[in-house]
Amino acid sequence: MAQRQVVVGSRVGLHARPASMFVKAAAAQPVRITIRKGDGPPVDARSMLRVLTLGARHGDTVILEADGEGAEAALEAVAAVVAEDHDDPV
Amino acid sequence: MTIPSDPSVTTSGEPATAPVPSSLQGIGVCPGLAAGPVARMGPRPRLPDDRPVVVDAEAELAAAMAALSATADDLERRAAATAVPGAAEVLEATAMIARDPALEESIRSAISKGEPAAWAIDRAIDAFRALLLDLGGYMAERVADLDDVRDRTVALLLGQPMPGIPERDTPYVLVAEDLAPADTVTLKPDRVLALVTVKGGPTSHTAILARSLGIPAVVACAAAGTLVEGDIVEVDGAAGHVRPGIKPAAAAETNRREGERRAARAASRGPGRTADGHPVGLLLNIGDAAGAAALARVDAEGVGLFRTEFLYLDRQEAPSIDEQVALYIDVFEAMGGRKIVVRTLDAGADKPLPFLTAEHEPNPALGMRGLRTARRSPGVLIDQLVALARAREQTGATVWVMAPMVATAAETKGFTDLAHEHGLPIAGAMVEIPAAALRAADLLRHADFLSIGTNDLAQYTLAADRMAGELADLLDPWQPALLDLIRMTAQAGLNVGRPVGVCGEAAASPTLAPVLVGLGVTTLSMSASAIADVREALAAVTLAECRERAAAALAGQHPA
Numbered sequence: 001m002a003q004r005q006v007v008v009g010s011r012v013g014l015h016a017r018p019a020s021m022f023v024k025a026a027a028a029q030p031v032r033i034t035i036r037k038g039d040g041p042p043v044d045a046r047s048m049l050r051v052l053t054l055g056a057r058h059g060d061t062v063i064l065e066a067d068g069e070g071a072e073a074a075l076e077a078v079a080a081v082v083a084e085d086h087d088d089p090v
Numbered sequence: 091m092t093i094p095s096d097p098s099v100t101t102s103g104e105p106a107t108a109p110v111p112s113s114l115q116g117i118g119v120c121p122g123l124a125a126g127p128v129a130r131m132g133p134r135p136r137l138p139d140d141r142p143v144v145v146d147a148e149a150e151l152a153a154a155m156a157a158l159s160a161t162a163d164d165l166e167r168r169a170a171a172t173a174v175p176g177a178a179e180v181l182e183a184t185a186m187i188a189r190d191p192a193l194e195e196s197i198r199s200a201i202s203k204g205e206p207a208a209w210a211i212d213r214a215i216d217a218f219r220a221l222l223l224d225l226g227g228y229m230a231e232r233v234a235d236l237d238d239v240r241d242r243t244v245a246l247l248l249g250q251p252m253p254g255i256p257e258r259d260t261p262y263v264l265v266a267e268d269l270a271p272a273d274t275v276t277l278k279p280d281r282v283l284a285l286v287t288v289k290g291g292p293t294s295h296t297a298i299l300a301r302s303l304g305i306p307a308v309v310a311c312a313a314a315g316t317l318v319e320g321d322i323v324e325v326d327g328a329a330g331h332v333r334p335g336i337k338p339a340a341a342a343e344t345n346r347r348e349g350e351r352r353a354a355r356a357a358s359r360g361p362g363r364t365a366d367g368h369p370v371g372l373l374l375n376i377g378d379a380a381g382a383a384a385l386a387r388v389d390a391e392g393v394g395l396f397r398t399e400f401l402y403l404d405r406q407e408a409p410s411i412d413e414q415v416a417l418y419i420d421v422f423e424a425m426g427g428r429k430i431v432v433r434t435l436d437a438g439a440d441k442p443l444p445f446l447t448a449e450h451e452p453n454p455a456l457g458m459r460g461l462r463t464a465r466r467s468p469g470v471l472i473d474q475l476v477a478l479a480r481a482r483e484q485t486g487a488t489v490w491v492m493a494p495m496v497a498t499a500a501e502t503k504g505f506t507d508l509a510h511e512h513g514l515p516i517a518g519a520m521v522e523i524p525a526a527a528l529r530a531a532d533l534l535r536h537a538d539f540l541s542i543g544t545n546d547l548a549q550y551t552l553a554a555d556r557m558a559g560e561l562a563d564l565l566d567p568w569q570p571a572l573l574d575l576i577r578m579t580a581q582a583g584l585n586v587g588r589p590v591g592v593c594g595e596a597a598a599s600p601t602l603a604p605v606l607v608g609l610g611v612t613t614l615s616m617s618a619s620a621i622a623d624v625r626e627a628l629a630a631v632t633l634a635e636c637r638e639r640a641a642a643a644l645a646g647q648h649p650a
Contacts, residue, residue, distance in 0.1 A: 047191050052222060052232060053218065
């Protein structure tokens with residue numbers, strides 16, 4: 001299983017626009033990606049509600065996981081979205 | 091933004107020790123006055139008391155998914171059609187909730203337990219709603235998105251009317267539980283005079299929408315549910331008041347004066363000065379790089395308070411020097427040659443930080459906060475000064491630096507020496523503690539300038555917590571004891587020819603600004619929305635009149 005640890009770069013956390021961008025990016029991947037915070041259970045990265053209710057804030061580390069062909073590239077793509085500060089004005 | 095602790099700061103210019111008894115209190119999120127008849131949002135669909143028995147679970151699931159899909163389609167259509175800034179994104183995010191695989195899973199599970207489609211959706215949304223509410227803060231404010239998906243989908247399934255903005259031919263004051271993103275696009279700005287919501291916070295959709303459209307708005311007004319359809323109310327979006335039972339003539343007068351005020355505001359430019367030309371620097375309070383963008387719009391003379399907490403909040407460790415330099419450069423470049431006063435990190439009390447502040451203090455407002463945190467961890471302050479000096483050097487900006495929560499001359503010297511050593515030539519102190527005001531002359535032997543934070547100074551002078559709504563009369567900036575301390579500080583500055591500004595909420599009050607000038611204050615720093623009103627208020631009085639008003643206020647006179 002491929003895995004990535006990423007620190008949430010957005011100042012508002014994985015919330016609002018950054019969360020939408022992350023979920024969209026995950027849904028566009030050919031493999032199913034999960035996300036978890038710390039020792040919490042992994043949740044479906046394509047689910048806006050699951051991602052929001054992780055409560056991942058700015059500076060938190062989240063763990064992304066995926067299996068199968070293209071998993072590494074998929075994680076690479078969504079990890080970049082998590083790490084970026086989208087400077088959400090909300 | 092916090093609950094206004096200063097009841098005298100109203101756009102109506104009416105200072106008050108307590109709200110008018112008949113008025114309802116909420117949080118003002120977009121300043122301005124408006125009066126008009128109440129129109130309520132269409133009611134939310136209700137689940138009937140009799141729950142039908144499910145005979146075909148597959149059919150129920152298909153109906154639920156079709157309704158969710160139709161709701162998502164509708165939201166996406168609105169997203170594509172809206173012209174309201176920022177609305178498309180919010181609508182798309184809400185549509186994503188309607189298409190959420192986790193929501194489908196929960197609905198499927200509820201239907202398999204015998205719930206009909208509408209009930210299953212209600213239950214599934216409720217579970218996620220509870221999770222978001224538990225997270226608190228801005229996460230909790232997203233429950234409005236969930237409720238919107240629930241209401242639209244349930245209304246579709248039960249054949250009930252779509253909830254939403256009322257249709258009216260004449261302007262009205264919109265009263266709602268809360269506004270959902272879909273409502274924000276159907277709302278016609280020329281019809282809605284003001285917004286009042288029972289729920290919501292400073293970053294809720296209602297607040298964001300109101301500010302983008304410039305509509306006066308009050309949120310978190312718990313008693314708004316008692317407002318009667320068609321009754322004329324007056325909404326004060328700065329003070330957060332809603333007054334019911336207004337006569338039509340009074341409402342027309344309020345709207346006429348507000349129209350004049352807006353026209354004057356839009357045309358208001360130039361440096362601050364009294365009618366006889368005495369200069370008073372009008373400066374902005376900002377909290378990040380985006381805030382500096384308002385400088386040109388309101389024609390402010392610079393930034394009088396740059397809060398730097400945004401760099402540090404929600405972090406486990408302090409930001410690196412390089413990271414800070416990059417952010418400071420962004421802000422300094424936006425200044426376009428104007429002065430900027432940077433307040434070093436003000437952590438502690440209501441702004442705890444894991445790497446800096448004490449875990450458990452019995453009385454954090456009197457504990458390790460502001461400059462005091464540097465006693466334990468001087469490295470954080472030194473890094474900040476180094477970063478500020480580098481950003482100043484690279485941009486050539488006019489940067490002044492000041493420390494929060496300074497009590498003594500020795501603390502002032504410690505800070506200003508440190509700032510000078512690290513390449514910041516102009517360094518001063520905030521006056522928020524009565525001791526600092528009483529000894530302002532001593533502080534000015536080391537400080538190049540002083541800046542009075544009236545919110546904390548009132549809290550410490552009257553021994554009343556800033557957030558204690560019941561003690562609002564004690565926190566009134568017209569309290570003569572507070573004005574005495576402002577006068578002492580300002581006079582100490584005048585004696586040695588060094589600037590003394592005010593950067594608390596009091597500076598934003600058009601009625602108090604002339605008093606502060608009369609007390610000897612040289613600059614006023616406030617949020618962007620207050621600049622035009624304060625500029626106009628100062629232009630209407632001479633320095634001598636300012637002094638008369640100051641003397642009257644010191645004598646305990648509350649202007650009528």
